[in-house]
Amino acid sequence: MKRITLHTAFIVALMASFSNFVLSQSFEESGGGYCALKKQQMNYPPPLPMDANTPAHTFNVLKYSLHISLMNNYDPPYPQSYQAGLDIKIRVDSALGSIKLNAVNRSLQIDQVGLAGVSFTHQNDTVTINLDKTYQPGDTVDVSIGYQHLDVEDSTFYAGDSFVFTDCEPQRARRWFPCWDSPADKAQLEVWAKVPPDVKLGSNGALVDSAFTGDTLTYHWRSDNPIATYLMVLTSKKNYNLDVYYWVRPSDNALIPFRFYYNTIDHIYIEQAADSALKMCDWYSKWYGEYPFVKNGFAAAGKEFPWGGMENQTLTTVCKGCWWEGLISHEFAHQWFGDLISPGTWADIWLNEGFASWSEGFWLESYGGYAAYKEKIDKDAKYYLEHNPGWPVYNPQWAVDVPANDTLFNGAITYTKASCIIHQFRYIVGDSLFFKAIYNYATDTTDFKYKNVVTKDFIDKMSEETGQDMHWYFDPWLDQANHPVYFNSYNFVQMQDSSWEVKFTAKQTQTNAPFFPMKLNVYIVFDDLSDTTLYFMNRKNDEDFSWEFDKKPAYFEFDPTNEIVLKKASLIFSTDEKKLQGSFMFNVSPNPAKNNVTLHYTLPKGGPVSIQLFDVTGREIRTLFSGLQNKGKQVLDYQINDLRSGIYFITLDTDGSKAVKKMVVRH
Template identity: 45%
Template sequence: MLKTIILFFLSILISYNTSAQVKSERNYNVISYSLDLNLYDCFIRPFPTSFSASEKITVLNESSSGQISLDAYDGSLIIDSVGLSGTSFSHSDNILTINLDRFYDSSEVFDLLIYYRHKNVKDSSFMTGRGIVYTDCEPIGARRWFVCNDIPSDKAITEITTRVPVGVIYGATGNLTDSLVSNDTLIYKYVSRYPVATYLVAIAGKTDFRLQENIWNRYGDNEKIPLRYYSQKGETEFNINNVMKKVPEILEFFSKLFGPYPFEKLAFATTDQQYQWGGMENQTLITLCPDCWIEDLVCHEAAHQWFGDLISPSAWSDIWLNEGFATYCEAIWAEYKYDYTGYKNLIDYEASKYLKHNPGREIYNKDWDKNIPADTILFNDYLAYSKSACVLHMFRYLVGDSVFFNSLELYARNPEYMYGNISTGEFIKFMSSVTNRDLLWFFGQWLMQPNHPVYQNRTNIKKAGDAKWKVEYTITQHQTNSGFFKMPVELKVVFENGSDTLIKVDNDYNVQKYEFEFSSKPKRVLFDPDNHIVLKEVIK
């Protein structure tokens, strides 16, 4: 049975290089996006969402072609013209197809110039209202406000120049490299030093943002990293100050575990009531819900700068690598601040959420590589966040603290994945390599099949000769709509004299029987007494 299950998991992960598969559909790699946005009117009543823009895209061709297709949502964008290497275009079914001035061979680089307008429509990605403007792109919203190759595996450098009214405080992905005033217009220019996935590109501005900034000497090299906080009138001052105090500590904590903070700045900006999330980990510019200066939330989004931004998913089937890791990082932050009890309380809480609201689906669905489901499915709180974090907890239990944290550091510092992407298959292969054990069975069962083990165990205690006692313990799983879950299991034998002993066994198959002999009389056997296997039910 176990061999059959492993072969099934292998069939799902037949290729470790998901990113290559996704990119092969479009045979090019975007090197950079240079956006020039005129958002002046968006800040003035009645706060329209319409704006005009131009965009230069630099592309590295990966096969001979005289045409290129990009994502541009019909409902939001009107394409006016193209230039440079682009000669003509068609725009339909949310795809902008540009005819090039000649055929470009593989490894050739060319530039496109696109003039476009954003319609005066609410599209859930480009938001305006009462003097505020911001974007929210995950998973495929970037194409609603700029033309792009809107997949997470094609990262590019960004340069964002924006025209706003004088007085607007404005932030964007990357570092502020220039600002100048021209009559009643303030022009900001932000440039990213590192490549960014399209869904992590962001802007946020407001007529009355309060900007507070301090400098953090980055752990590892002492580079001065600007930390910026864009808050609004009426937000809780105590919470803002607490976050400003905690962020440097959070960044240093994660830097010690996973390697130095990977970007040129970190900023936080609150939004308005249109915002549907708690927070969003946009690269270098995290957006938060109104007045959401909350330590756990800020910790979660900061952790994403390593897990999600530095190393991004190859495709949306790999979203658990973002949300599971960030949720787990909340727990290890709690462990750092409040000892192991704080950590375990949070993990148990996440497990209880999943067990109470289990949707009955697997975490990893390879079909999402091409067919992105609704947000309520893709970002399901109980699977992508809670269950995924608990899988990492059980991985820690499986390999031990030293190997676990060493593996995470090697993962976050691996040049093959830094500022790039990773698939679930590549992650499993990497972790198997650095731990020197085959982990396909572990991650396969927890990620690629639904539900969890339901145990109903049996204890039989009997005399086994003079001053000898025998314990027969049988572990049985009764779950439906899921296969067997193989796990190491701790058994605590409690004796009549008040003493106890802890035994660790491998539960390799269903209805597995274990026999133990003792010189003291056993009273009972406790199954998984410390609840390491948090994703389970036990029938008494």
């Protein structure tokens, strides 16, 4: 009876956990989507813009060294207060006798300063530290600050349910330690954290030591790689479960630890999550450059955690029970795009979330091929088109005034449209140049690796790597709101020498945005069922194109595989085309079809009719109809449940005229 009870309890727990996992998957179907949705829904204290109270930046922070005591935060009533000491090493950029740091008065109380700091004032969320002398450009200065975090909830430092963790994006690090809180000023970090003996605590970088002194456990973490302040983190819990896996770094066979901190109920997911993360590390390292840090980790936080995931450098925080593949692939990609290369300003946030969202699809491509990748990109485009709020991806004002979360982290713009812009860049330049450009960007130690990027510098780098000025593409697609609405037209014209001319006019009709230049493509099928795809640049609106062929065209389609995903499009026939079709109408519905299809056509006169079905290679599958029919409307129904999913062509021949229709079968 005992064995049965234990087994039943395990099955019930497994089913409950699996149900939560599946619900999480279907909630937004992507890690970025879930992350964005949660971020948009959070209500924080008012944003802290770079206004008159923002410190002038005349120095560069080199390192933060933090000593923090969390001995009293893990048990009821879970106080938010703690004592801490912070040493800051800076390099002087212009002569100064004082420095100013962000430190929110409501959260932090400055008690004393030392080393080169001799006095201070703390007001308007800024601490001004007077130095012992005037320092010159190039000098390094060390300042110490003794401070305490007050017992207030501030949406940055969280204590509850045996958890203690921090969360800083976009500019909330200033609520748990004094700092220059800008993504552009990356610094090394070293942390000594005192906690009770049954607590496991993770932070950025490598674990140097964890040592007991009586009933106190001190964790010592150090990151020699610079970190943006919004990516600095502490995550801890009483009785945390910790599993450590290792990734073998190809360049030197070093073992890179992957640390998974999780709640007991999540144990059934961890092995699969770790297996996925290690495979992602292989895949991303191949295309983005070798994983650039000494550790990686994921930690499940408590119910207070506001996001789906947060890509803290080398230690991602995920929401409770959130171990599914899409979220992990999104957050892990941030280690390259966001952490290794951080945004220079919050106007450049699209480079973080766009690349991470795009990488979700690219990870699917690693085992599902291009079709799996493209399905994810198409979902991103669909989400954008259905939820577009009508502002551009790149907003330079955000570099000065950080907008509210539902704007900064808008899923339709910052995540999915940005992802699609990256996809379209891949389409424009082709895989060879695209992956060369991205790899060289992420491994560029001169300008980007372990540094920052602003949008212009990214575009310039893509131009350098592809050998063409890519501002023609990125500038309008990033700076302009909305997307093109195509109302294109084409016709077929028989020439005197029996050749055929295909004419095409590319026309954008949107009224809420200027013209979007784009590399277009069209697909033509000839009456012998041979085909061709043409690629060409569309640099102005209402632009005409024509091509001459020595055989009769029968079918024409604009962007048939929907590589230009950020668009709405329609295509119309010209009068000449209707004449070519012999004045009979021919339609296939539904299209896409699943089990049955109906052909509707009108014959201008009675006579012999032949209808045949071909696959995409031109191989005849079967004859659908062959015989005599009367003048007028005709309707034929066919079962197609024996056909595999894919693209097919139906030809209709009658009295010297021929029409071709494409049919998509989806089961």
